[in-house]
Amino acid sequence: MGLFDFLKKATEPAIPEAVRTTGGPGVVHAPATGRVEPMASLPDPVFAGGAMGLATGVWPERGVAFAPISGTLTIAMPHAFGIVNDEMEVLVHVGVDTVEMNGEGFEVLVEKGQQIEAGSPLVTFDRDKVAAAGYPDVVITIVMSTADVEARGGSASACAEKHIEAGAPLMRVEG
Template sequence: MLKKLFKKTPETIDYVAPLTGKATPLENVPDEVFSQKMMGDGLAIEPTDNQIVSPIDGEVVDVFKTKHAISFRAENGAELLIHMGLDTVQLDGKGFSISVENGQKVKKGDPLGTFDIDEVSKADYKTITPLILLNGEQFQLSEVIGEQDVRAGTDVLFKIVKK
């Protein structure tokens, strides 16, 4: 009990890849909302595998009804979004199987579900997945990796630092 009362909130956290694939700067996402960082700063992954894992220790805030996006709150208060594919809201959940729910506590690497990248591609949607820091007024990204292959649950994409 006392440990919880005096537990220090981390100022900086590591954000690990939620998908296996190729990391790319947000500016390369072919959607202005993401590439111009209208929603916030971040990175994107062009996935090569269907498995989605938690990128942080924290809580699932919202699994979108259409299952194409999940938002989180990290232990340090950073709010994050995984947006699987572009315009995939129009698929109304087809190609997505999410195994977590709102309010659920998660740890880095915990399975979140699957993103059927083949099915989404066949439906003529892009699978590139923006990873967004939603509350950039309170947090910033540091040590952001460049274009490279990343493994889900293992490779650190960036650090999230409290301002």
């Protein structure tokens, strides 16, 4: 350990602590704290139109996104995370068109194939870099399995809250 190593460690980003989740089976938790954006108002026509499933956005107050459900990570990219469990498949998409940033400003905290608990941190991201690149930083959560749920007589619904805390119920899947 060198004389100035403590300075380097002090500037390294700390991994955020997991957030507490509330709700029971079928709950999709908010991936961030912030203002809720209903599906029809999302700034991306694919998500807003429901082409991928029921979607809800959260305009984050800080640059971290948390797992909305427990399960296995099927996708772990800087801007997008897929999680699947026995009830549903969910995609968390950080920002709109942020794939164009090629990971710059994002620090992935998980790996594909990893088992993860709801409320665990997935990624930290620099909101200023996202804004400087000209992209909205809304964190969008999509229930990818919405059509499957509805085909078996179930339903998926979004919360009506205007502001939400990370880990609180954002959407619910029944059936």
